[in-house]
Amino acid sequence: MSTIRTRFAPSPTGFLHVGGLRTALYNYLLAKKESGSFILRIEDTDQSRKVEGAMENLIETLHWAGIEFDEGPGKEGEFGPYIQSQRLTTYQHYAHRLVEEGRAYYCFCTPERLEEVRRKQIAQKINPSYDRRCRSLTKEETVQRRKAGETFVIRMKVPFEGELTFNDIIRGEVTISYGILDDQVILKSDGYPTYHLAVVVDDHLMKISHVIRGEEWLSSTPKHVLLYQYFRWELPRFAHLPLLLNPDKSKLSKRQGDVAVEDYRLKGYLKEALVNFVAFLGWNPGDEREIFSLGELVKDFSLERVGKSGAVFNIEKLDWMNFEHLRRKPDTDVLCMLKEKLASSPFAGKHFTDAYLLSVIGAMRERVTFVRDFLEKSPYFFQAPSDYDADVVKKRWKKESPLHLKQLVEEFSALENPKKEEYEAALHRAAESLRIKNSELIHPLRLAVSGIGAGPGVFDILFILGKEETLRRINSAIKELSAAMALPK
């Protein structure tokens, strides 16, 4: 079997879309699974839509996701260049070859005439399509008009009748009759090819074995197949991926949420989670595993298991996957990310030792979905509470709490370099001498040291904070909360 070569061929018109990420991923997965090559090709044949810096951004985002290409811009292989605007003469050559072989023709119709034709057709309720006027131009006439400097395009000839069937790995046989196909423009008047010509020429020249792309291309595939036939080139295998959808089932779009990979990256999603999630939008391994690394995806991926129907982009599941991937990460990796987060936080000025941060990570691991949650869910590890959660105060802070905590301070003060268990034993002693339940001490204590009512076990918190800090916080809570309770309602 010949080697697998796949490609991701985006237009540099903006940020990488999550749908694009999935397309790139599937292409990458298939290539890597079969020890083939994954190519990145930039389809910038529409100058008007070109966005400055978009290509660089695309490349950088793919790199971030861990999807590395074997050939592409900046990584020239034997089939480059990989930017279509740098291959113009190639397309022109092939377009003219088609004309010479009677498979295409010059068309001098102006945009105005085309518009006029379309308008009339719509008025007559016929399907708007090019009326093929220039298809019957004589060779002499064509030569003359070209010589006169008239602008022209090249259109491919589509048979007047009959139908074309092609095979799609995901959808099976798809049949479309020629009747509804237009004499598609393949070379524009500015000398650039349209997508249809460029994609066929490049996929052939770059020896692409599998064309894996979005479903929006399914309808125009017959045009491409026709071109392959005209050129007498071997057909690649086609696989048209189902679309990604908004919660209301419309095509995934801005305004109903974020669509750029960049958006998710900025929100703190792990690349592992986003890649894993996007891979499962339309594919599954056939068993019940759900958490996959890129390498595991490569190992188990197959186009045969890609579904046919569109998938809604469901953030809740993405969040869960982020949680799962975050908690699988080694402590040291999380430490790095946490330090980075800290550096751009209100706690940036403070210094924390790695050992301290590592113990915070250990305590919070199963309570965070994002790295930023370390700061948001347990700010008390980075700063003494400046106020106390009113609901928790109401529920847990009793009028005798200050007295109880004073007893606790006494017990704690006597400890030397206490471990978690020693704090606990000390609290038990305090509770016993006060003749109250442990919990009557624990809850006010948690409130005093953290300011809130949720988090790791209190004794873990105390140990991480250390004795001095613990005592300081208990004392200031006694002061502040007593003062607050003394205030008239």
Next chain:
RNA sequence: GGCGCGUUCGUCUAGCGGCUAGGACGGAGCCCUCUCAAGGCUUAAACACGGGUUCGAUUCCCGUACGCGCUACCA
């Protein structure tokens, strides 16, 4: 409008003629418990509709409905 593609719990999906229609996220409940999580257990929740074919259809065929895509000198 025409053509194409699609349709299993709210969501992602398993299923490839015979199943009490399975799993996951999310929801609900219980257990654990100093809180919050995590974990364990339990639970509600789906084959779009109508015809065929067949001993038997979620599964195959045909319609209908709905959704989406394409219908450009955009990709």
